[in-house]
Amino acid sequence: MNNLINITIDGKKFQVHEGKNLVDAAKENGVYIPTLCHFHEVNPPLGTCRICTVIVNGKTTTSCTTKVYEGMKVEINTPELLNTRKAIIEMLFAEGNHFCPSCEKSGHCDMQNLSYDMGITNTRFPHVYSNKVIDFTSDRMIMESNRCILCKRCVEEIKTNDGKNVFSFVSRGVKTRVRIDYNEEAKLTDSQAMHAMNLCPVGAILIKGMIYEQPFGNRKYDIVGKDKDVHVIDRFKKRQDENKFIVATTSLAGCFGCHMSLLDIDTEILDVLEIVEFNKSPLTDIKKFSKRCDVGLIEGGCANSENIEVLKEFRKKCDILIGFGECAIMGGIPAMRNFVPLKECLEEAYINGLTSEIGANIIPNHEDIPKLLNNVYPCNEIVKIDYFIPGCPPSAKHIWKVIKNILLNEEYSIAHEEFKYD
């Protein structure tokens, strides 16, 4: 175990302890390989998430399942591998139903942290929006399948005192889910149950009443984080003349929170107005485009037919489209209705809900009322979106910084605090 051997990582030579796995060996030498399913307690490693994919002697493999050996040549940070690893996280976001702004685990979540770290602002894959259940049956535990990434930690690690599995994978392929055995779960001690919640790298296992033990702001990942560079697209022709930049904004299926945030820069808005002229926007109350715009800012996703039309018009009339806020990027809160039949949604809103008038029995409809879509979609599944500004809502400073940099065609980086939820 204490034999030192020589390996090469991205062209640099290192001495590492024989028999260690590559993730740990690299870490000891200050080289970071992202991991998600891997945690030290399990041997053999789970190797389910594939985030730690690297190239060893010309072949791709996962570093948490690979033991170091003499003469090993490892590539970790080639552009292709960085892209592949990023894609895997993006695929997890597209596969599950992750609504970070309303997630109890936010700030504690390994996957969320990794995405900050990799500079993920949206997912390149279309959302699957599969119907996954939130299982409240057990007295103590909630299983939130929408967020489970099937890392298998809980399956392998959480057993009752007589050695039975509390969690198991059920079905296979895209239908694979983790489910709880309620009888066995009841046999766990409270501390074993807490261990399960803390073990889960995302917010899939929750213990009722214990979820906010640690308040937001004090959580594991609330302080760390790095600045991220974003690649600038040159769709946009730099202005030579003195004319102001023309900006349009709209709120689709959002709560207007992002627009509120937009105004949060207080008097600095006057500086903004020095270089920017607003066209169609709720801020100006201009209803129709009167000229071509440099930038269109989109809040909210697409929930109805009008959203689709407006979004398409924005795409046609604006050189650059920026989606800002979680709802525009991931569907956000409105997309949570994707898992409830539309009819139930309407009945709840207009007939059965607490706020509807007693005796109400009408679901309003008229040809002037936009039609609801079967699903709520993020904007980039309908039109091409050039930039994404995540947040719920993103802070005003951050939004304007991004817009200014795009308009002036400058490279920029986003500080972690600006880019964070909660």
Place this chain on the structure above:
Amino acid sequence: MVTKETATKRTTLMNVLWDIQRKRRFISRDDMKKISSEFNISMIELEGVISFYHFFHLSDAGKYTIYLNCSTISQHKDYQDVKKAFQDELGILIGNVTQDKLFGFFKTSCIGLSDQESSALINFYPFTNLTPSKVKNIISKLKQGHSLESLSDFPKDNIQYTPKEEGKTIFFKKYNKGEGLKKLIALNQVEVIDLVKKSKLSGRGGAFFPTGMKWQFCKDNESDQKYIICNADEGEPGTFKDRALLNQYPGLLIEGMTIAGYAVGATEGTIYLRAEYLFLKNKIEKTIKEFNKDGLLGKNILGIEGFNFEVTIHMGAGAYVCGEETALIASMEGKRGEPTTKEYFPVEKGYLGKPTVVNNVETLCAVPRILEMGLDNYLKIGTNATPGTKLLSVSGDCDKPGVYEIEWGMKLKDFLKLTGAKDTQMVLFNGFSGEFLSEVDFDREISGENLLAEHIQFTFEDPIEYSQKMSGVGLRSGGSFMIFNKERDLISILKNITKFFVAESCGICVPCRTGNFLLNKKINKIMLCHADKDDLDEIKEWSTIIKQSSRCGLGKTSTNCLLTAMLKFPGEFQKCLLAESDINQSFDLEKSTEIYDSIIHEIESSYE
């Protein structure tokens, strides 16, 4: 707690589940309670195992459970009509059970009868060359109480070709029981392994790992117990050569396994037989009994002191991934058939943690033949890197579908001629995890000569560069050879392929689990003429990501077909591409408001 006893007991779990499934047509909650306490596992873990396998049901699957093969070759024959006939006769849609619980009708992936499609299994009795009128007849006879046995078609072996030259046939020739095995009397362990190494025999399951080397590793790992497993899962769509071997020469296989056991020091052998081949089980069992009686299995075999070997059969339950050797072992251990991370190879820690050799049926059958005919005679056949012959399962658009035994080194175009293929557009070589071959490949030979590293094969961007670099490179296949003529539509074949991987992915890792699902949607987009060039670029990018990051061979090879098809038949993908656009042209507003429209319609009509 997993102890040696519980682990050994657990290996019987699949058998128990099969018994109940067959008897009651499903495994009920009550059964599950009994089994879980019997095996001392939680209910949810048991449900995890049951729900992994396609042929275990949690609700009644009908007294007669019908599985119709939905894979490409069947689609190109009479699948649609046959499906319709079943649906009409039974009055239910595929995927359902009749109200009286008499019939359940389901689709399934390739069942190893591609040479006699369309085919189906009813309670695992095979029915081949189905037509609508045949279906009608079967259902009415079943309703009248005729037995399945009397109605079913025992599949023909369809052996179409063996090498014409004298002495060049290795598999499909006269078999004298024990002839190969008896050569062991004059050979010790080292000599057997040496002989297998020198024969350059390599894994016929498709991975072509040198068999001698595998046996050597296993022999070198000290252990109180070792195992030989014969991989008879034959799940790769379009492969059925193991079916013919198992039916014609079960004895040859048993000898092969026994020789392997002798060489590595194992005393127990298991044949992992895919559930679809249940109809072969009796015959194999009978042969095992005979071998035991004749002293060719059991204790002190051939009178060699301490040479003991037993063979048993383990039934699979419908999971392609269980052909992957580590998943196969997990399945034998009574678990979900998930591949491991390959921390250890089976020869180090395999079945029940002991050194294990997993070999394909054809690999194992070759060994006694090599012993029988002598190494020198064997090496005279085939090519330098791949001596001997190869079995290929031919299906699709040709006159003579069936099993071919050919000498390694035959040119692809000559082989196509043998099969009577006309107007060939493409060949799907090595199954759904293999590659598409086009005319530029037809001059290449079927052999293991001049191979390139696998990852190089998928780096070509340009078809011309490809044909230059690959022209002298041999082609190896585990056995599947599907032929498609010029009328066949490549994109719909690809759709069938990605659907297969969506259905068969074990679900452990996201690139394979969801990546293939997303690719399937992309292919739909192409079919509906909603795609543009960006979509094609994305398909390439995503396919490569899946290939790079998947955990096991299934995911790593699941996009091979797609990548090779895009390289060789770019025109097929561009047939109805839309001009590039910033707007997603596949989004259909009208369709996306269908549910809303129908709700409103319902409300409005209730006012009237």
